[in-house]
Amino acid sequence: MYRQAKYDEPLIFELGKKGRRAHLPPRCDFSREDINIPENMKRITPPDLPELHEGEVMRHYVHLSQMNYCVDTNTYPLGSCTMKYNPKVNESIVRSEKIMYLHPNQPVETVQGILEILYELQTSLGELAGLPHTTLQPPAGASGEYTGLALIKAYHVDNGETQRDEIIAPDSSHGTNPASTVLNGQKLIEIKSNEDGRVDMDALKAAVSDKTAGLMLTNPNTLGIFEKDIIEMSNTVRDAGGLLYYDGANFNAIVGKIRPGDMGYDVLHFNLHKTFATPHGGGGPGTGAVCCNDILEPYLPVPTINHDKDKDYYYFDYDRPKSIGKVHGYHGNVAVALRAYAYIAALGEIGLKNTSDQAVLTANYVMRKMEKIDGLRLSHTSSIPRKHESVLEATPFLRNHDVSGMDIAKMLISRGLHAPTVYFPLIAHEALMMEPTENENKDRLDQYVQILEEEMDKARKDPDYAHNAPKWTSIGRVDDGYAIRNLTLSWKMMKEKQEE
Amino acid sequence: MGDNYAHPYLANSKKDIDEMLEYLGISSIEELYSDIPDEIRFKGQLKLPHYQSEFELMEAVKKKLGKNITTREVRSFLGGGVLDIYMPAIQDEILRRTEFYSAYTPYQAEASQGTLQSMFEYQSLICELVGMDVANCSLYDWATGVGEAALMASRITKRTKFVYTAAIAPNREDVLKNYVTGANLELEIVPYDETTGKMDIAKTKALLDDTVAGIYIENPNFFGIIEDELDEIIADAHAKGIRVVVGADMNSLALLKPPGEYGADIAIGEGQSIGGGPLNFGGPLLGILAMKYNKKESRQMPGRIVGKTITSNEGEVAYANTLQTREQHIKRERATSNICTNEALVALSCAIHLTLLGPQGYKETAETMYLSAHHVTKELDKIGVKRVFDSEFFNTFILDLKIPKGKKQEFTQFMLERKIFPGIPYSFDGENYDYIVTTSYLLCEKDLDDFVKAIGEWRK
Numbered sequence: 001m002y003r004q005a006k007y008d009e010p011l012i013f014e015l016g017k018k019g020r021r022a023h024l025p026p027r028c029d030f031s032r033e034d035i036n037i038p039e040n041m042k043r044i045t046p047p048d049l050p051e052l053h054e055g056e057v058m059r060h061y062v063h064l065s066q067m068n069y070c071v072d073t074n075t076y077p078l079g080s081c082t083m084k085y086n087p088k089v090n091e092s093i094v095r096s097e098k099i100m101y102l103h104p105n106q107p108v109e110t111v112q113g114i115l116e117i118l119y120e121l122q123t124s125l126g127e128l129a130g131l132p133h134t135t136l137q138p139p140a141g142a143s144g145e146y147t148g149l150a151l152i153k154a155y156h157v158d159n160g161e162t163q164r165d166e167i168i169a170p171d172s173s174h175g176t177n178p179a180s181t182v183l184n185g186q187k188l189i190e191i192k193s194n195e196d197g198r199v200d201m202d203a204l205k206a207a208v209s210d211k212t213a214g215l216m217l218t219n220p221n222t223l224g225i226f227e228k229d230i231i232e233m234s235n236t237v238r239d240a241g242g243l244l245y246y247d248g249a250n251f252n253a254i255v256g257k258i259r260p261g262d263m264g265y266d267v268l269h270f271n272l273h274k275t276f277a278t279p280h281g282g283g284g285p286g287t288g289a290v291c292c293n294d295i296l297e298p299y300l301p302v303p304t305i306n307h308d309k310d311k312d313y314y315y316f317d318y319d320r321p322k323s324i325g326k327v328h329g330y331h332g333n334v335a336v337a338l339r340a341y342a343y344i345a346a347l348g349e350i351g352l353k354n355t356s357d358q359a360v361l362t363a364n365y366v367m368r369k370m371e372k373i374d375g376l377r378l379s380h381t382s383s384i385p386r387k388h389e390s391v392l393e394a395t396p397f398l399r400n401h402d403v404s405g406m407d408i409a410k411m412l413i414s415r416g417l418h419a420p421t422v423y424f425p426l427i428a429h430e431a432l433m434m435e436p437t438e439n440e441n442k443d444r445l446d447q448y449v450q451i452l453e454e455e456m457d458k459a460r461k462d463p464d465y466a467h468n469a470p471k472w473t474s475i476g477r478v479d480d481g482y483a484i485r486n487l488t489l490s491w492k493m494m495k496e497k498q499e500e
Numbered sequence: 501m502g503d504n505y506a507h508p509y510l511a512n513s514k515k516d517i518d519e520m521l522e523y524l525g526i527s528s529i530e531e532l533y534s535d536i537p538d539e540i541r542f543k544g545q546l547k548l549p550h551y552q553s554e555f556e557l558m559e560a561v562k563k564k565l566g567k568n569i570t571t572r573e574v575r576s577f578l579g580g581g582v583l584d585i586y587m588p589a590i591q592d593e594i595l596r597r598t599e600f601y602s603a604y605t606p607y608q609a610e611a612s613q614g615t616l617q618s619m620f621e622y623q624s625l626i627c628e629l630v631g632m633d634v635a636n637c638s639l640y641d642w643a644t645g646v647g648e649a650a651l652m653a654s655r656i657t658k659r660t661k662f663v664y665t666a667a668i669a670p671n672r673e674d675v676l677k678n679y680v681t682g683a684n685l686e687l688e689i690v691p692y693d694e695t696t697g698k699m700d701i702a703k704t705k706a707l708l709d710d711t712v713a714g715i716y717i718e719n720p721n722f723f724g725i726i727e728d729e730l731d732e733i734i735a736d737a738h739a740k741g742i743r744v745v746v747g748a749d750m751n752s753l754a755l756l757k758p759p760g761e762y763g764a765d766i767a768i769g770e771g772q773s774i775g776g777g778p779l780n781f782g783g784p785l786l787g788i789l790a791m792k793y794n795k796k797e798s799r800q801m802p803g804r805i806v807g808k809t810i811t812s813n814e815g816e817v818a819y820a821n822t823l824q825t826r827e828q829h830i831k832r833e834r835a836t837s838n839i840c841t842n843e844a845l846v847a848l849s850c851a852i853h854l855t856l857l858g859p860q861g862y863k864e865t866a867e868t869m870y871l872s873a874h875h876v877t878k879e880l881d882k883i884g885v886k887r888v889f890d891s892e893f894f895n896t897f898i899l900d901l902k903i904p905k906g907k908k909q910e911f912t913q914f915m916l917e918r919k920i921f922p923g924i925p926y927s928f929d930g931e932n933y934d935y936i937v938t939t940s941y942l943l944c945e946k947d948l949d950d951f952v953k954a955i956g957e958w959r960k
Contacts, residue, residue, distance in 0.1 A: 004611060008817075012621050012855055023588045023856040025864055026941055030871035038728040038892050041757050047628035049859045054590055057855055061618070065599035068614030072598040078607070086602050087509060089554050093561050094780075095592070101570035103578040104782030105924045107912050113567035114781055124548050139640040139783060140841040142828070150678070179828035179838035183651075185682030188833050228535050257533060259542045273841065277509070280604035281845030282615040283637065283804065285784035302674075325678035329581065329643030329671045329770075330782025338561075341549075343509075346557050348550025351507050357529045358510050358517075364532055365520040385532045413611045421607070424829065441511035442520055468813060473610040475818050476811040483809035483822040489634040491624035493793065494808065 002416025005066035006474045012060055013491050016050035022057045048491070067474040068282075069418055075440055075448050077366070079389045079421035079433025080174065080222060082252050082274035087346065090278070090339040099338060104330040108315055114334065115314035119307050121341040122289075128352075129248070129268045130261025131291035137301045137332040141249060144269030144288025145180035145216075147301060150324045151267055151292055152214045152243045153184060154299040158322065164213040164241065170199045172221045172425050174249060186213055193427055197223040197380030204233060208240035214266075218247040220254070222425040222433070223379060224363060224386035234264050243267070243296075251275045252437065253360055253387035256353035267292040276340035287336040298322040305331075358438035359388045362445060366436050367392070369449045375400065375456060379428035389435035391428045392420075398430055403459045405430035407466040410477060411455035414470030417448055508554075571779065574919040575947040579896050579938025580722070581642050581669055582782060583751070583773040586942060591775070591852050601845055605804070609820040616819035619806040619844065622851040623790075629753050629774075629854075630767035631760025632790035636803040638843040639787025642770035643672040646716060646747060647679025648789060648802045648837060649766050653714025653743040654685055655800045655836065661686045661712045663742075665699055667721035672747070676716075690715070697725040697889030697898075705736050714743040714766075719759070720752055723936065724873075724896030725889055734763035750774040750788065752894040754866030766791045774862075775853020776846045786846040799826060802837030804844075865941045869895035872939035872948055879952040885959065888934055895939050899923065899955070902932040911958065918954045 037043075052060070070076070076083040094100075102111055122134035138144040149167060156164040167181045168189045181188045189207050194200040198221070215237040219227045227233065234244055246260035246268040252275045260268050272278055273286035280286070292300065302323045303316035347355060367390035371378050375397030378390065394405040409419030409432070421433040436445060459466035470476065488494050505514060512520070521527065533541075551557040571584045578584075595601065599614060606612030606619075619637045626635040639645045650662045662680065664673070666689045680687065690704045699717065708715065715737050719727040737744050745766045746759035751773055759767040771786030772779070791798060807822030828835040854862065873895040877887060880899070888898040903911050908925060911933075915922045923935035939948070 009617065011617070011624070012851075013624065016858075020858070021860065022590075022858060023861055025586065025857065025861050026868070027864060028868050028871060028941075028945065030868075030875055030945075032867055032871075034874065035755065035867060035870055036892070037755050038726060040731075041726055041728045041762075043753065043755055043757050046859045046863065047625075047753070047758075049625065049628060049857065049862060050855050051858045051860075052855065054588075054856070057852070058590055058594070060855075061594045061597070061852065064614035064618050065594075065597040066614070067612075067617075068599040068603055069608070069611035070599045071602040076604075078604060081604050083604060085509060086598075089558065091596065091601075093558065096562065096565055097570055097572060098562075098565035098568045100778035100780060101572045101584060102568055102781040103571050103576060103584065103779050103921065104582065105578050105580055106569075106571070106576070106921050107916065110569035110916070110921075111781065113565045116564050116567070117561070120549060127546050127548060130542070139644075139785075139843075140839070142838040142840050143640065143644075146838060150681075174840075175828035175830070175832045175835065176838050176840050178833035179831075179835040182833045182835075183679075183682050183838045185684060226533075226535050228537060231537065231540065256546055257542060258536060258540050262542060263540050271841075279601040279845070280841075281601050281843075282603045282612075282619075282848065283605040283844030284842040285640075285844075285846060286841035326643070326671060326674040327678060328783065329641045329669075329675060329785065333783040335777075335780040335784060342557060342561060345549040345551050345560070346554070347507065347509060349546040349548050351509070351550075352546075352548070354505060354507065354510055358512055360532050361517060361520055361529050362512070364524060368524060384535055387532075409608065410610065413608050418611070419608055438509070439511050441513075442516040444511070470610050474613045475610055475816055476813050478609040478818045478820045479810050479812045480820055480822070483807040483820050486809070487793075487822070488808040489620075489623060489793070489798075489805060489822075490627040491621075492627050493633055494624075 002472055004473045007063040009063045011491060012050045015056060015060060016052050018051055020051045020053045022052050022054045074416055075444050076418040077420050077434045077436045078418060079435040082435060082437060084277050084437040085439040086277055086279040087343060090342045093342050094335045094338055099335060112314055115305055117341050118337060119305050119314055121337055122305060124344050125270055125289050126291050128255060129291040130259025131268060131293050133297040133300060134289055134291045135300050136289050136337050137328045138288035138290055139328050139333045140284060140286040141269060141271040141288045142176040142180055143327055144290050145176055146183055147290045147327050148245050148267040148269050149180055149184040149186060151296045151299045152245065153186060154324050155296055156213055163211055166211045167213055167216050168207050169216040172223060172427050173218055174222065177216050195380060197225045198227055199233060201229055201232060204236055208237055208242060210241060212237060212240045212242035214243040214245050216245040216247060218249055220250045220387035223391050224389040226387055230263060250388060253356055255356040256349060257356055261293060267296055272336060272340040276343045278336045278339040285333045285336055287333045299324050301325065301327050355438050362436040362438065362440050363388050363390055366434055366445045366449065373453055373456060389433060392432045393428055394430035394432060401460055402463050403466040405432050407469060410469035411466055412452060414472050415451045415455060417451060574921055575943055575951060576921040577923045577937045577939065577951060578921050580924045580936065581770045582779055584779055584940050584942060585773060585775065587778060588856050591856060594852055595849055600848060606821065613819060616806050618848050618851060620808060620819050622847045623806060625851050625854045626788055626790050629750060629758060630748065630790050631758030632767055633793035634798055635790035636801055636805050638847040639789055639803055640843060641785035641787045642747060642768060643675035645768035645787040645789050646672050646676045649745040649768050650676060650680050650685060650714060651683055652800050653745060654683060656743060656797050657713040657741060659711055659713035660684065661688065662714050663688045663690055663707050663712055664716035665690050665718055665721060667692045667697065667723055668718055669722045696891045697723045698727055698729060698891060699733065701729060701732055704733050708737055708740050708742060710740050712742045714745050716745045716747065718747045720749055720894045720896065723889055723898045724893040725891045726893060730762060749894065751866050751869060754863045755870060760792065771850040774850055776850040784843055784846050786843045786850055799823060800836055803839050803842055868941035869939055872943060873897060876948050876952060880955060883956045885955055897937055898926060899935045899937050901934050904932055908933055914958055915954060920951055920954055
């Protein structure tokens with residue numbers, strides 16, 4: 001039985017009362033009267049910050065935390081997000097004073113330890129990608145995409161082919177692919193997937209031209225299907241003069257199994273928070289490391305982290321005239337990178353390969369069990385295995401019982417299980433995208449499917465049960481439309497509305 | 501696949517695996533990879549670090565990190581946008597709650613009210629600091645915030661020129677330049693006055709016309725100077741339909757008028773220095789972006805936004821992601837930004853910190869920063885060391901040292917021997933270096949006096 005905690009928790013602003021203190025910062029003995037701010041720039045009204053004592057702050061956040069579902073609550077098979085367990089040792093490692101208290105501008109001789117680790121991580125990621133050069137600067141997957149695409153753009157411009165401004169991506173791609181393409185000033189050529197859920201080769205052949213900058217391919221794709229024609233695709237794009245971008249969002253399926261660089265791919269980004277288990281933090285931070293080959297190396301963001309082997313000295317190289325510039329104020333999300341390093345080093349080569357094995361096995365196992373449930377069907381073809389995730393469609397269930405994919409998701413969370421990703425990818429209908437990861441054992445998966453069956457059974461008998469789910473979460477079904485019709489985006493806007 | 505197969509991060513034993521294989525009617529996991537052409541399968545060996553036990557891993561990382569020298573082992577005068585701060589013990593206690601850190605984007609609002617309410621509170625706290633109505637859930641950092649703000653101003657005005665202050669941090673300028681290449685924005689730089697270090701009013705106004713989408717001002721600027729003559733520039737910008745973007749040091753806003761009160765349309769800044777987290781060698785950081793609410797223009801904001809709403813059946817208070825039709829997962833190539841994963845946990849950290857400080861603590865830390873910096877300049881003045889610009893400042897100033905390029909390393913060593921990180925070197929002429937000095941609230945009077953003494957010794 002599952003009951004999520006429920007508190008009528010006021011906003012932190014509503015909990016305060018004048019004069020309470022939660023923290024006393026260090027003070028100096030200088031006279032406050034010596035503060036001399038130009039009159040027209042003085043702050044008159046202090047910000048309306050809450051005033052609580054320490055214990056009350058703790059209670060507030062404990063209450064909020066208990067109204068939150070997380071990976072350590074139960075199965076969290078959110079497709080496309082790779083919600084794997086976040087090893088606790090990594091949380092201890094990043095609490096070392098020797099990483100927390102390093103300023104990005106301090107002398108390079110005082111940061112040799114962290115540079116050594118970042119350099120080792122760069123090398124390890126390059127090894128996994130089959131691409132020798134790495135930047136850790138992009139702070140998220142989308143930023144990695146942008147960086148990789150910018151490298152491709154810089155390459156073509158440098159070679160006098162400024163007309164090459166088209167990026168080809170399949171319609172199954174993540175929304176960040178087209179958005180990053182546009183941010184980079186390139187045009188998106190979206191090609192249709194075929195009935196097997198793979199890139200339609202004829203469509204690809206028709207799309208390439210002397211305007212092709214490159215192909216952006218997520219493989220396995222968002223249906224969890226491996227693009228088996230990858231060599232033919234690569235040749236098609238390369239023959240047309242385009243470069244090859246491997247979106248590593250789904251790398252958890254292929255660690256140590258294939259290396260994009262070996263297949264002729266020029267550039268790849270990793271989502272370290274997905275493949276290498278760093279906490280998702282309720283939305284971030286992540287890290288979007290980018291690996292590339294020799295032809296794109298000159299364009300990598302500044303600075304790169306290099307190693308002088310003779311002196312055993314790590315340093316930043318800013319002298320990179322062809323660089324695309326900077327994509328982050330400093331060196332990216334270093335504390336996230338450190339966790340990823342620790343994860344890789346805890347598993348090693350064999351462990352990482354086993355990780356992919358189990359991620360793919362659990363995905364296929366749960367998919368085949370779910371496929372048998374009346375009302376669900378596998379999107380696209382059922383005849384080929386999936387990799388780390390699969391997409392089921394609730395179309396028959398909606399048709400026969402008026403119960404949607406979203407309703408199914410809400411019934412699941414009511415039972416203390418996180419829902420799959422719903423309504424993505426857009427090329428599937430009533431999509432339920434399942435990615436269990438290697439963190440789910442067989443018993444948990446059996447339990448998940450059993451509860452899903454129980455809930456769907458209840459919905460068959462009483463569709464309104466489904467429409468009114470969830471029941472046992474902190475709150476019932478949220479009215480998203482109300483939020484837009486009555487936009488209230490801050491305490492300030494709330495106060496103004498109350499006054500009206 | 502014997503006993504060696506088991507690992508703490510892998511859920512299934514050999515028995516589990518065999519049972520699943522049996523259900524699937526296959527004999528090995530390898531069969532699930534059978535659709536991958538053999539010629540592209542990787543058959544080599546990977547060179548990767550590996551430590552057999554958690555203990556060995558901890559020791560190895562500790563040994564490597566031990567080579568670093570931290571800001572707590574010396575006296576740090578480094579700022580530039582990020583700052584060494586003290587995080588109260590309770591703050592990390594909350595941040596280590598797995599309910600927060602091991603969750604993802606709250607796509608299922610009913611089971612994620614913790615994240616959603618805390619993000620609504622974060623947005624609200626930021627609005628209080630900068631004097632705005634709406635903030636998003638975070639961008640990557642201040643630097644990418646400048647880029648996003650420029651693109652946003654361009655979308656709102658449908659203009660393609662962006663003007664920015666020359667008194668901008670070089671790293672933020674670099675990211676801005678990169679971010680706007682795709683949209684082909686034309687960038688123009690507003691010079692600063694060489695004696696005051698403030699934006700040159702006449703030259704700025706000369707650059708503003710109805711082709712300009714936005715103007716970016718830093719306040720205090722990168723040299724630490726308080727820009728207190730902005731009225732004319734901002735009025736002129738608004739008269740020409742230009743959006744005003746102000747990048748503010750978030751600590752300074754305890755003492756300085758918030759951007760929303762002197763005409764900024766969009767406020768940005770760095771959240772690390774107001775509790776987003778420890779320095780962590782520059783990341784993760786927290787990009788702040790807030791604006792005045794405007795039905796049309798607020799829909800041009802990048803990133804995630806949490807709104808207050810109700811539940812459908814019971815009418816209870818609830819929080820949910822809103823205005824999502826701006827975002828990439830729905831709008832794809834027509835999204836306002838490509839950002840998906842953001843810095844939510846850092847935003848939570850920042851919200852906790854501001855709550856712990858309260859109005860009193862927020863003001864006290866800012867006062868200490870201000871007074872520490874002014875103590876240093878007063879003492880340096882006594883030994884004849886001047887600032888490059890003599891205008892009013894908050895906690896940052898640029899010290900007129902003119903250290904030749906060839907002696908820079910020697911200066912670094914000299915200071916290191918005295919356990920000092922003296923500031924960020926900055927060259928106006930490409931040959932000689934002045935130092936941008938910032939004081940946190942963590943240094944006591946003796947530390948400050950030691951710094952003054954060390955500068956004095958170097959000058960001899």
